[in-house]
Amino acid sequence: MYEIGFSQDGSFLATAVRDELLVWRSGQAGELLFRHPLGGERAFDLRIDPAADRLRYLVGALTGLTTVRTLQLNAAFDSGRRDDLATGATFSPDGRRLALTYANRVELRDGAGGQRLPGPPPMPCPATTSGRPGCRAVAAFRRDGRVLAYGDVLQAPWLKAWLWDLDSRRVSASSPLLPSGQDLAFAGNSLLISGVTFAGFPPGITTTAVWDPIKGRISATVPGITGRLAVDPAERLLVTTQGQIADLTTGTPARREGGTGVAGALAFSPDGRFLAVGSGGGQTALWDGTAQRHLGTLTSTALAADVSALAFSPDGRVFAVGMTNGAVQLWDTDTRQPIGAPIATPGGTVLAMSLRGNALHVAASASRTSASTSPRRSRPPRSATGRVRVSRRRTGPPISRDIPSSPPAVVRPGEGPRGSGVDRLVAGEGGRLWCGGEDGTEFGEQVVERGAR
Numbered sequence: 500m501y502e503i504g505f506s507q508d509g510s511f512l513a514t515a516v517r518d519e520l521l522v523w524r525s526g527q528a529g530e531l532l533f534r535h536p537l538g539g540e541r542a543f544d545l546r547i548d549p550a551a552d553r554l555r556y557l558v559g560a561l562t563g564l565t566t567v568r569t570l571q572l573n574a575a576f577d578s579g580r581r582d583d584l585a586t587g588a589t590f591s592p593d594g595r596r597l598a599l600t601y602a603n604r605v606e607l608r609d610g611a612g613g614q615r616l617p618g619p620p621p622m623p624c625p626a627t628t629s630g631r632p633g634c635r636a637v638a639a640f641r642r643d644g645r646v647l648a649y650g651d652v653l654q655a656p657w658l659k660a661w662l663w664d665l666d667s668r669r670v671s672a673s674s675p676l677l678p679s680g681q682d683l684a685f686a687g688n689s690l691l692i693s694g695v696t697f698a699g700f701p702p703g704i705t706t707t708a709v710w711d712p713i714k715g716r717i718s719a720t721v722p723g724i725t726g727r728l729a730v731d732p733a734e735r736l737l738v739t740t741q742g743q744i745a746d747l748t749t750g751t752p753a754r755r756e757g758g759t760g761v762a763g764a765l766a767f768s769p770d771g772r773f774l775a776v777g778s779g780g781g782q783t784a785l786w787d788g789t790a791q792r793h794l795g796t797l798t799s800t801a802l803a804a805d806v807s808a809l810a811f812s813p814d815g816r817v818f819a820v821g822m823t824n825g826a827v828q829l830w831d832t833d834t835r836q837p838i839g840a841p842i843a844t845p846g847g848t849v850l851a852m853s854l855r856g857n858a859l860h861v862a863a864s865a866s867r868t869s870a871s872t873s874p875r876r877s878r879p880p881r882s883a884t885g886r887v888r889v890s891r892r893r894t895g896p897p898i899s900r901d902i903p904s905s906p907p908a909v910v911r912p913g914e915g916p917r918g919s920g921v922d923r924l925v926a927g928e929g930g931r932l933w934c935g936g937e938d939g940t941e942f943g944e945q946v947v948e949r950g951a952r
Contacts, residue, residue, distance in 0.1 A: 520542060660690060735748050759784065768815035777808075
């Protein structure tokens with residue numbers, strides 16, 4: 500860190516660190532609100548004005564010609580503390596829908612524009628003596644993206660899962676009560692529920708239950724399988740973040756030396772050729788689609804942190820590694836080489852990503868919604884619509900789409916980070932193109948063109 504600036508009341512501070520600007524809320528928590536790449540420029544004389552929702556700074560030499568830069572940060576500053584933090588996120592397999600999980604509810608949003616969509620009702624959440632939420636929602640899309648499963652994994656000793664039909668906009672089924680649970684995943688029309696502790700199993704042994712919503716009963720169990728789940732596209736193989744592997748055709752754990760190792764994130768490529776296993780230090784192990792052959796371990800050397808999310812392009816040739824510090828690194832699966840430098844997102848742990856149509860969409864935990872009902876203050880997660888265009892050849896100037904009912908955006912072109920393969924950055928308010936949804940909410944979209952590698 501080489502530069503720091505406070506707001507007049509000391510509530511916010513901005514720091515210039517290496518090749519980016521960071522905006523924080525002051526206090527013991529040190530909440531990160533916003534990050535902005537500097538594109539190789541050196542920033543100084545940072546001045547935050549929360550009343551005007553902006554950050555101004557100088558770039559250039561300390562003597563001689565300098566330039567004033569202004570970032571509108573109306574989505575980052577908030578007069579009240581925003582305690583409603585998204586705890587998880589998942590994109591539908593086609594990337595068209597995004598489910599954001601909170602303590603007792605799941606929000607459905609458009610995967611590209613971020614507009615709020617009709618979603619399931621909130622779940623009951625018991626009060627706790629500690630003051631912390633007594634519930635935590637998890638969610639999973641069916642492979643066709645038309646059904647969303649959700650449930651609360653904190654209401655021990657029982658878990659109940661519901662199915663939300665996106666076409667009819669209603670709850671279509673609910674599971675029987677299960678003794679606890681950890682995660683959800685679909686295999687065909689059946690729902691897998693990990694971390695279930697059935698009576699009759701040895702103490703401490705958990706299992707993955709297979710619920711058939713058509714028959715309305717638990718149709719099978721896979722003993723000893725726990726953790727977060729990933730199912731291959733053929734829906735024959737189950738892999739967990741605990742390094743466990745199971746054959747879904749037989750319902751038995753696969754006995755393999757070492758397994759895939761403990762992971763923070765898992766993802767199969769859509770064509771089934773690859774399995775990515777993300778862990779600490781920005782490391783991602785690449786396996787073949789059967790999880791039998793280790794193809795190599797890829798490490799992000801810059802902005803490296805623990806891996807929190809993974810996503811493949813539809814053809815499996817590019818995959819994205821999201822990290823707990825908000826950075827995203829793109830990789831070429833054929834050459835096992837990084838595509839440019841890590842991309843800095845607005846801040847917070849990357850929860851989910853979707854690569855489609857030469858665009859990377861990112862949902863991150865820095866996104867909070869205000870408790871206020873004011874349209875100007877009720878915002879969906881900012882990173883829900885973070886969008887980075889990715890291409891293998893030069894495609895010309897960046898193009899950004901206008902969202903219906905969006906206010907005019909002030910677009911300021913600027914160079915991307917040096918060495919990142921980024922040609923141009925289209926920046927609106929807060930360093931992104933900020934648009935408004937039909938319900939009066941606001942969300943951000945970052946559009947970056949990538950040039951030839």
